[in-house]
Amino acid sequence: MGREIERKFLVKDDGWRKGAVGKLYCQGYISRDEQRAVRVRIVEDQGFLTIKGRHNDLTRLEFEYEIPL
Secondary structure (H helix, E strand, O other): OEEEEOOOOOOOOOHHHHHOOOOOEEEEEEEEOOOEEEEEEEEOOEEEEEEEEOOEOOEEEEEEEEEOO
C-alpha cells in the first residue's frame, strides 16, 4: 500500500524533451466513483491493476499489483 501525493508543476521550456524516452500505454477503468477508481494498465509487456482510494486533501491510498498478460 502506498500513498499517492497529487502535485502539479509548471515547466519553463521544452529542454527536457531531448532526454525523454517514450512508452506506449494502454489503459481502461473498470470502476470509477467517489470512493475509488480501479484501473487496468498495460505498459509495453507488463500489466498492472491499480486501486486508488478517495482523495483526502492532497493524498489518497493507492494499491498497485502486477498482473500477467
